Amino acid sequence: MENRRRRVPALAPEERREALVAATIPLLHEHGVDLSTRQIAQAAGVAEGTIFGVFETKTALVVCAVIKALDPQPTIDALNQVDRGLPLRERLVRATELVHARFAGNAQLMGAARKLIIAGKDGETAARLATNRERLHAALTDVIAADGAQLRRPPAAVASLLLLFCGANTYGPFGDPDGFSGEDTVSLLLDGLLIRRGTP
Structure with missing residues (x-):
């Protein structure tokens, strides 16, 4: 059967923008920023x-797609659903x-974002990504906040350490995303690595 390009109905400009962004995101996961306008079309x-x-420009579309794909709201919503009890x-x-799931799922897109910011000296995109990081950090801090009295560091500092470890495990040269364990990570954060007397 002859392969025919799937045609979509005429859309308003804003709807067309959204459709193009949505079509670009899976390509970014597969190819990074080195994709062609022909592939997108x-x-x-x-x-x-x-x-x-x-x-x-193609770059303008790619930037919009990267920002959309890296929107932390789904992860923030999930963090807000964690039972505080x-x-x-x-x-x-x-x-x-x-x-970790957010970082692992977006590893290639984060590389693409860095490439766009560095190559294009794109301060606006850098600022938007920084805002996204702040939103994620605030949501994670809120998960911890109720038990701040149990911790030697403030909840915001603990959230920063957790994000740092997850980020290094995903993007760093010594990371092991496939062998990641939430329980091991939290044990490292809360218990450390020192064997204490009376500890099995």
């Missing part, structure tokens, strides 16, 4: 020239797994 089911009817350790394990 085929994925969106439009003529290649349609892209430039709503975006000035659970013990601190259980809450932290669940929160750590959510953060």
Whole structure:
């Protein structure tokens, strides 16, 4: 059967922008920022020239797609759903797994974002990504806050350490994303590595 490009109905400019962004995100996961407008057009089911009817450049589209894909709101929503009545350790394990899933799922997109910011000296994108990090940090801090009296560091500092470890495990040269364990991570954070007397 002959392969035919999927055509979509005519859309308003803002709807067209959203459709192009949505079509670009899976390509970014697969190819990073080194994708072509032809690939985007085929994925969106439009003529290649349609892209430039709503975006000035391919880079402008890619930046919008990266920002959309890296929106932390789904993870924030999930963190907000963590039962605050659970013990601190259980809450932290669940929160750590959510953060790790976000980082692991977006590893290539984060690389793409860095490439765009460095190559284009894009201060606006850098600022938006920084705001996203602050929102994620605030949501994680809130998961910890009720038990701040149990901790030697403030909840915000504990949240920063957890994010740092998850980030290094995902993006760092010594990380092991496939072997990640939320329980081990939280144990490292809360218990440390020193064997204490009376500890099995």
